[in-house]
Amino acid sequence: MKEKPLRLHKYIEEVRRINLGSRKTYQIRTFGCQMNENDSEKIAGVLEEMGYLAASDNEIPDFILFNTCCVRENAEQKVFGHLGVLKKQKEKKESLIIALCGCMMQQAGTLDKIKKSYRHADIVYGTNKSHLLPQYLYTLLTTGQKQYFAEPVDQEIIEGQPVKRESSIKAYVPIMYGCNNFCSYCVVPLVRGRERSRKKDDIINEINSLVAEGTKEVTLLGQNVNSYDSDGDFTELLYLIDRQCDIKRIRFMTSHPKDISSRLIQAIHDIDKVCNHLHLPLQSGSTKVLSEMNRKYDKDRYLAIISEAKQMVPEIGLSTDIIVGFPGETDDDFEDTLDVLEKCEFDFAYTFLYSKRRGTPAASRKDQITKEVKGERFEKLLEKQNSITLKKNLSFVGSTVKVLVEGASKTDKEILTGRDEANKIINFKGSPDLIGEIVNVKITSAKTWHLEGETNENI
Numbered sequence: 001m002k003e004k005p006l007r008l009h010k011y012i013e014e015v016r017r018i019n020l021g022s023r024k025t026y027q028i029r030t031f032g033c034q035m036n037e038n039d040s041e042k043i044a045g046v047l048e049e050m051g052y053l054a055a056s057d058n059e060i061p062d063f064i065l066f067n068t069c070c071v072r073e074n075a076e077q078k079v080f081g082h083l084g085v086l087k088k089q090k091e092k093k094e095s096l097i098i099a100l101c102g103c104m105m106q107q108a109g110t111l112d113k114i115k116k117s118y119r120h121a122d123i124v125y126g127t128n129k130s131h132l133l134p135q136y137l138y139t140l141l142t143t144g145q146k147q148y149f150a151e152p153v154d155q156e157i158i159e160g161q162p163v164k165r166e167s168s169i170k171a172y173v174p175i176m177y178g179c180n181n182f183c184s185y186c187v188v189p190l191v192r193g194r195e196r197s198r199k200k201d202d203i204i205n206e207i208n209s210l211v212a213e214g215t216k217e218v219t220l221l222g223q224n225v226n227s228y229d230s231d232g233d234f235t236e237l238l239y240l241i242d243r244q245c246d247i248k249r250i251r252f253m254t255s256h257p258k259d260i261s262s263r264l265i266q267a268i269h270d271i272d273k274v275c276n277h278l279h280l281p282l283q284s285g286s287t288k289v290l291s292e293m294n295r296k297y298d299k300d301r302y303l304a305i306i307s308e309a310k311q312m313v314p315e316i317g318l319s320t321d322i323i324v325g326f327p328g329e330t331d332d333d334f335e336d337t338l339d340v341l342e343k344c345e346f347d348f349a350y351t352f353l354y355s356k357r358r359g360t361p362a363a364s365r366k367d368q369i370t371k372e373v374k375g376e377r378f379e380k381l382l383e384k385q386n387s388i389t390l391k392k393n394l395s396f397v398g399s400t401v402k403v404l405v406e407g408a409s410k411t412d413k414e415i416l417t418g419r420d421e422a423n424k425i426i427n428f429k430g431s432p433d434l435i436g437e438i439v440n441v442k443i444t445s446a447k448t449w450h451l452e453g454e455t456n457e458n459i
C-alpha cells in the first residue's frame with residue numbers, strides 16, 4: 001500500500017480526535033453503477049478511519065451520505081425523494097450530518113437546487129473528491145459552515161485510499177476513470193471527466209493485497225476498459241494480472257464494441273482466470289440510431305463481434321445494455337434491436353427507457369419519442385429477452401458449471417448462492433464451509449433469474 005497523501009492523514013486524525021470517546025455512526029446509500037459502489041467502499045474506509053462505525057438499521061446515524069447517480073432521470077428523482085425524507089430525521093436528531101456526493105452533484109444546476117430547497121444538506125461535493133471528505137467534515141465540525149462545492153472534475157488519480165469492502169470474496173478494482181466517448185445520450189463524460197488509466201503497478205498491488213486478504217474474484221472497472229492505456233493496453237494488462245496475481249477469477253466491465261479487439265477475445269479464451277463472460281452494450285440494433293448515438297459501430301459490426309466471441313469461446317456468457325426510445329427511433333429501428341436480440345441470444349440484458357439528460361446532444365432533439373411508445377417497446381423488448389434468457393438457462397439443465405460460492409440464502413441457511421463464469425446466479429444445497437470456494441454444481445432446474453443445482457464436489 002502506498003503512503004497516503006498528507007492532507008488525507010491530517011484531517012482524518014483531526015476528525016478522529018473530535019469523535020474520540022463518543023460512539024459515532026454512519027450510513028452510505030449508493031445509487032447507480034459499480035464505480036459508485038467502489039467509491040462508496042472508499043468513503044466507508046475513510047469514515048471508519050475517522051472513528052465512525054456502520055449504523056444499525058434501527059438508529060438514526062450521525063452521518064449519512066448519498067453517493068448519487070445521474071445517468072437516468074429516475075436515479076436523480078430517487079435522491080431528491082430520499083433527501084426530502086431526511087429532513088424529518090434531522091428534525092429528530094439535530095446533530096445529523098447529511099452529505100451528498102457523486103455524479104449528480106457535478107451537474108450544472110444541482111447545487112443551486114440544493115441551496116434553494118434542501119438546505120438541510122451539510123456537505124456537497126462531486127466526483128473524484130472523496131479524498132477531501134475528511135477536510136470538509138473537519139471544517140463543518142469546527143466552524144459550522146456548510147461545505148458546498150461544485151467544481152470541475154478533478155483529473156487526478158488518488159491512490160492508497162483506505163477501502164472498506166462489502167464482500168471478502170469478490171471486489172471491484174477500477175483500472176481507469178472517466179470517458180472520452182460522448183455518446184449523444186450520455187451524461188457520464190460530463191460528470192466524470194476525461195479518461196485516465198491507473199498505473200499497472202498500482203492495479204497489480206491492489207489485487208495482490210486483496211488476494212492476501214482472501215479475495216477470490218476481482219472485477220476490473222472502467223467506462224470503457226478497452227481503451228485502458230498505461231504502458232500497454234487492456235489485453236496486456238489481463239495477461240500481466242494472470243502472471244503476477246494469484247487471483248482465482250477475473251471479470252471486467254464495460255467493453256465498448258468500437259474498441260474491442262480479437263486479441264481481447266483471445267485473452268478470454270487463453271486465460272483460465274478470466275471468466276467466460278462478455279458484457280458488451282449494444283444500445284440499439286439500428287445502424288441509423290447507432291450513428292446518431294455516436295457509438296461508432298453498426299449493426300453488422302456488432303453481430304460480427306458476437307459471432308467471433310461465440311466461435312472463439314463457445315461457452316461464453318453474453319450480456320448487454322439496451323436503450324429503448326432514443327429520439328427519432330422508428331418501429332423499423334426498434335425491429336432491428338429485436339433482431340439483434342434474437343441473433344445474439346444474450347444471457348442477460350439491462351434494458352433502459354431513454355432518459356433526457358441535461359447537456360447532452362440527444363436531449364435537445366425535437367423528435368423525442370412519446371412515453372406511451374417507449375413503454376410499449378420496452379415491454380416488448382423485456383418479453384423477448386426474458387424468453388431468450390429462460391431458454392438459455394434451460395439449456396444448462398444437466399450440465400455442470402463452476403460456481404464461486406458467495407454466501408447462504410437469507411431465508412434458508414442450507415441454500416448456498418453464487419455465480420458461474422457466465423455470471424448466472426446459481427442456488428444449491430451445501431455446507432456453509434463452501435462459502436468462498438469454487439465448486440462444481442450440476443444444474444437441475446432453471447428459472448429466468450436463477451438456476452438451481454446440486455454439488456458433491458469441491459474443485
Ligand code: SAH
Binds near residue numbers: 187256283355
Ligand atoms: N460506460 C458504460 C456504462 C455507461 S452507463 C457503457 O458505455 O456501456 C450504463 C448504461 O446506462 C449505458 O450502457 C446505457 O445503456 C444506459 N444509459 C446511459 N445514458 C442513458 C440515458 N440517457 N437514457 C437511458 N439509458 C442510458
Ligand code: SF4
Binds near residue numbers: 179181183186223224
Ligand atoms: Fe456513456 Fe458512452 Fe461513455 Fe458509456 S461509453 S459512459 S455510454 S459516453
